[in-house]
Amino acid sequence: MLYYKIQDCLLEYIESINYEVYFTLSAGIIDFKINPTAHYNEMMKWSEYALSLSKKRGKNNHTHYQKDYYEKFQREVQLTKILRQAVINHFSGFEVHFHRY
Secondary structure, eight states: OHHHHHHHHHHHHHHHTTTSSOOOOOEEEOOTTTSTTOOHHHHHHHHHHHHHHHHHHOSSOEEEOOHHHHHHHHHHHHHHHHHHHHHHTTTTTOOOOOOOO
16 A cells, blocks of 8 residues: 555655654545545545544554545534534524433
């Protein structure tokens, strides 16, 4: 996989300079074959999302874009936006119900 080839080259370089500096590699990977007609901007969103997941997992990680995870992420973002708007509007339209067990 290209990610591992790049990572190996990076490590080789770091070793060649006696670890004067150290780099890590994180990547967001999308498969263009899955949606070859997607617009460039859409593909950038997908790869940035995958990259953000890689960074959350820690250094030297890569993540393959998965549509279902991205759709879940988008729903969470939309819900957060709605809840923030509700707070601004003093929770208009929301009710709280307490259920005892």
